[in-house]
Amino acid sequence: RISAMLRRPRVASGGAGEAAAPAADPGAGGSSGPGGPRRSTVLQHNGLALDTETRTVALRGTxxxxxxxxxxxxxxxLRGTGAVRTRADLVRVVRGEYYREDTYISEADERAVEVHIGNLRRKLREDPQDPRWLVTVRGVGYRLAPKRAE
Structure with a gap:
């Protein structure tokens, strides 16, 4: 347990402004002010819809x-639109502000990401022979599968 805690360094002065900054993603949408037009917060890909504002995911409406x-x-x-994301990058996504660019990432951390991806594939009922959403790039990480005609 101590080793696990030491692998997860804590941020000394975690101000509220630092934690809120990544949520203001220009590609994620939002409103342009009160009464202004509202941009969509939904990312879609091959029948999958992810709403960043409500943190909900639907697969063909389910x-x-x-x-x-x-x-x-x-x-x-989904934000990467097909760019390969390394396992280390995805560990930082899962761990959030605790893992900066220079933080050591262990094999256990990378394995945890692999388990999360496996659970995600199971919930999406992903076909391993013909993936619609998540593609493994051997030895590197993961990327989004190419768009298909619906």
């Missing part, structure tokens, strides 16, 4: 119950 980590991983991959 809601999915995802954990916080699964939602964050899926959101990161």
């Amino acid at each position: 809601p999915l119950g995802l954990t916080r980590s699964e939602f964050d991983l899926l959101h990161e991959l």
Whole structure:
């Protein structure tokens, strides 16, 4: 337990402004002010819809119950629109502000991301032979599968 705690460094002065900054993603949408036009907060890909504002995910209209980590991983991959994300990058997504760019990431942390991805694939009923959403890039990480005609 002590080793696990030491792998997860704490932020000494975690101000509220620092934690709120990543949520203001220009690609995620939001409103342009009171009464102004509202941009969509929904990311869609191959029948999957992820709403960043309500933190809900639906697969062809059917809601999915995802954990916080699964939602964050899926959101990161959808935002990347096909770019490969390394396991270390995804560990930082799951761990949040505790893991900066220079923080050591152990094999156990990377394995935890693999388990989250596996659970996410199970909930999405992903076909391993013909993936619609998550593609493994061997030895590197994961990326979003190419768009398909619906």
